Amino acid sequence: FDYLRSESMLIKPKKNYTKTTNSKHWLRKYPNLIKETKIVRPEQYFVSDITYVKSRERTHYLSLVTDAFSRKIMGYHLSNDMSAENVVKALTMAIKNRVTSEPMIHHSDRGLQYCSAIYQNKLAEKGIKSSMTDGYDCYQNALAERINGILKHEFLIYKCNTGKELEKLIKQSINIYNNLRPHLSLNMKTPNFIHNKKPLKLASKV
Template identity: 70%
Template structure:
């Protein structure tokens, strides 16, 4: 998980993302005007609601105040998710999240929106395209959604 800055004509906004490390699929996100822990929890809530399996899960993030907050840690604990954090503020220790931030900013969020509403629409569309249509070399030129669906099918077969 990570938070990145995005801009509109109204100013700076904050995009919180939760990504599945195996498939690179963005599982949850929240765009807001503030960098509050409760906004980051909304991205986690979306992720939890999108889960299709209930197995052991590790949540990795940097040591931002939002991820260290009680409200966030309680949400992880309530859902049986094990927290993992970087040693400090070294971006290389959260490289996957930083890479996805870069892809979204450099390939999709190129248009400077007028306001937060317009930016929300662009973010939603960008994440849909990223998950459904953008192949990754590291995924054998498959999309994150293709790899995610395949991993879910394999887990279901293993449990049956």
Template identity: 65%
Template sequence: PQLIEQGIKLGRDGLFQHLKRHDMLVKPIKNYTKTTNSHHWLRKHPNLLKDKVAERAEEVLVSDITYVKSDEGTHYLSLVTDAYSRKIMGYELSDEMKASDVVKALDMTVKNRTTTGNIIHHSDRGIQYCSAEYQMTLAANGITPSMTDG
């Protein structure tokens, strides 16, 4: 009302533009949980998906870890998704980011497979995916590893 009395008409967007111009916006605090440590000595695999698009179900599997916050703390959700159908093939929810937890999601994926044929498993270069335990599970199931570039 005070702005209108002075003949100033200002909407929400205009207000935020004005505040930004005068560096008056409150900067949000980043609340970010890091889930990838790719600075390690373990072997990293080449990116096999640079020029590849999945053409059938269960041809390319993609793994990732995300975090879920609750009243009890931070939990880590390991997912393996079929790149073609976007179906979640395997998952594991845990309180830590251990290689054994991502292996559980991969084991569930192997059990849930409905097709045969070559599979590429793509992930980031996180230490869990580069671990001997994870790589041995991929090899034991005839799955070819692929990782993001640097």
């Protein structure tokens, strides 16, 4: 990486100018349940976040739900707005893709979508506890932010012409991320490999 940097060959991260979190609302916020939690198994808790992705048509919004243990993206949905109805579709996919029935926590920021009745009702329906950051503190949802960064800066580096093209690119990118991209924090294994194997002793890096 030092050599690549010296040759100006590293991908430069784009600055985020689009706000995707509105935590100033009257809806109920939930306490942070994962502050002292040690991750020991897949589907112990999911982390969720929303990020923006642009095509030449417009700005789109990508909702992601990731397993904290394996770093596997369990659910996603691309939409043209950040409505709770669209964001909950990523959660629905993630729940459908579960391979265990163990108790689970869902962690997110305190955004309006995650506090909404439709989102919280979906969690309650599946017996999933809700956990949120203490105020607007991105470091308390660092893993979700990290996954956003990997997708946007390693895979979605070219602007698509249309939302349909972008949707296909995201599907391909997530498949590659889950099945082919090794993680240093997973002892250079892929998310899908870790998700479907017995727990391993992993590095502590995000």
